Ligand SMILES: NC(=O)C1=CN([C@@H]2O[C@H](COP(=O)(O)OP(=O)(O)OC[C@H]3O[C@@H](n4cnc5c(N)ncnc54)[C@H](OP(=O)(O)O)[C@@H]3O)[C@@H](O)[C@H]2O)C=CC1
Ligand SMILES: Nc1nc(=O)c2c([nH]1)NC[C@@H]1CN(c3ccc(C(=O)N[C@@H](CCC(=O)O)C(=O)O)cc3)C=[N+]21
């Protein structure tokens with residue numbers, strides 16, 4: 001048996017094509033949607049990610065602006081920039097690339113972004129709205145994972161889903177979104193004692209840990225869907241996820257690769273949230 005590949009790159013492309021058509025329509029009667037990305041310091045991985053986001057914006061017709069700040073930028077200076085962008089009507093979405101230098105409090109920064117411009121979906125107001133089920137921007141990575149499972153019509157209702165990892169940006173919102181789709185959800189983390197036992201009971205496994213081979217073939221129920229969020233470098237310096245993809249693919253029913261899986265979908269959902277922020281903004285202004 002061999003798992004079906006959930007091609008995040010192809011799905012992201014189709015999401016982007018849909019957004020591009022929408023944006024072209026908007027531009028006939030108004031301005032393009034605008035995203036400002038803030039990068040503090042010179043973390044090489046962050047530079048690559050930010051470049052990819054900027055390129056993705058231009059592909060779908062979103063106007064993007066990159067604010068590059070030196071690593072020594074004070075928290076007060078960053079907050080002042082955010083206040084300026086909050087008040088700028090040409091800015092629909094604001095993204096501050098994480099991680100930030102250690103002298104800056106990430107949560108403080110996230111809460112300073114206006115919730116209606118927080119296209120990452122990290123602000124407490126958005127997290128609260130999503131948990132309560134009243135709307136709000138969804139965290140892009142788990143939102144992308146849901147779209148990937150839906151793209152293969154995976155039946156989530158009543159399925160047992162195991163989320164490995166409990167960060168605010170991936171694991172926790174992932175659990176909430178799976179619950180919203182009527183899955184029975186288990187969340188595992190570094191203190192979990194019986195990971196293999198839990199994994200063997202799961203119909204869906206989402207691995208969001210940041211360590212190579214956390215999920216191995218002996219942990220996977222035949223036919224299960226395995227979604228790999230991890231972004232790691234292996235001993236040869238090659239990009240890899242948290243799943244032993246080659247071996248797990250022999251057991252699983254569906255598997256998402258790294259690269260070409262969750263990563264491109266995260267960016268696609270960021271673009272989707274930005275277009276949504278723009279639409280909501282125009283609606284408010286026209287009222
Ligand atoms: N593709 C994409 O778009 C994205 C990919 N990522 C990648 O996803 C991974 C996770 O990111 P993020 O959530 O920010 O990471 P964090 O480091 O914030 O969280 C990792 C989680 O994994 C748990 N954990 C650590 N070791 C184990 C273990 N051995 N068994 C079970 N759980 C464990 C931790 O537990 P505890 O809470 O107890 O410490 C923690 O909850 C990273 O590789 C990151 O690069 C992240 C965002 C987007
Ligand atoms: N404010 C903020 N928002 C984020 O969404 C955010 C962040 N900070 N900090 C870092 C993480 C990580 N993240 C990724 C997005 C896309 C890929 C991606 O496109 N990956 C490609 C490969 C990229 C490569 O070749 O290195 C792939 O998986 O195919 C990866 C990782 C977003 N994050």
Ligand SMILES: [Mg+2]
Pocket residue numbers: 167
């Ligand atoms: Mg973290």
